[in-house]
Amino acid sequence: MHLPSVSHRNAVNRILRYLKSVLGKGLIFSKNGDLQVVGYTDADWASSITDRRSTSGYFTFVGGNLVTWRSKKQNVVSRSSAEVEYRGMAHEVCELLWIRRLLTELGFKQEKPLELHCDSKSSINIAHIPVQHDRTKEKIEKKIIHLPFVKLEDQLADIFTKAVYGRVFHDSLTKLGLVIYMH
Template structure:
């Protein structure tokens, strides 16, 4: 969603605001409804021919929720050119750095990749190559490659072990992608209309006729 819809909409969706919503939340609801009305014929394109290869984009904002300063995990996963899985969810724990928030998002994305690879294998489509998971945080990528834990990573050690295990098993690879090319960016933060439309195109979302 564009502009401030995401943060306000997510805040309104939180049960803590349902009992006593304010005019800010009401305005957010109206904006969300206008957005839905304007995009009701927007659809995801699934090409008839596409490579059977997974690629994922993992991203996170940091302390984006002004109420509790929790971060938001966002990812999207493609099978060839087809978007088949995506997520935007506030993290359960407050992250103390942007790297920590990104690493928690990487662990969530890795979990989804592992499940999708298992599903494809069960359907008779085993993947021999690791799945690239594009991340725009170099520090998080370095932590995944570093076998030595220190005080900065001790509190996220489980996520570190999980992601690194699948990196070493070649379930995933962790190529760096610049923030300007991070498609999952739209699942974590507010965007300008221009960038929103750019990322919508990259997700293969197209308008279709009502008929």
């Protein structure tokens, strides 16, 4: 804000063009009785044909309401689909922990473990192996994070990592809480 440049103005113009194109669309937030923090994560192994890097994405819900989402190409080339899924899980664990800390600072202590839904059984198994100790495994051992397996057809984060059929895409948008208002 102190030294705006042409690239900043271009970014603002891009945001304004996007907002203009999505008039009548929005997210519904509703009171659901609790503030359970739940995430969905997915990754697509070596999806870029130019550099073989993978894309990972996640959605985060608080009290059943969508609050954060992200899709990003990973910084490294992974050797297996399990590795790429595990890397994606680690990014969402950081997001879940940040939201947990924020809620705690606002006076809403989380009693239940944070849930991270993943459709990769091998990545979930890697996360439970106590041999290597990283932050993700530590949070699982302390029961701060719970990793339930989610079936492929219930994996919301798929729309960030791979092409899906139109019906699946629109069903996912409904599950995410996106609504379209008619003018």
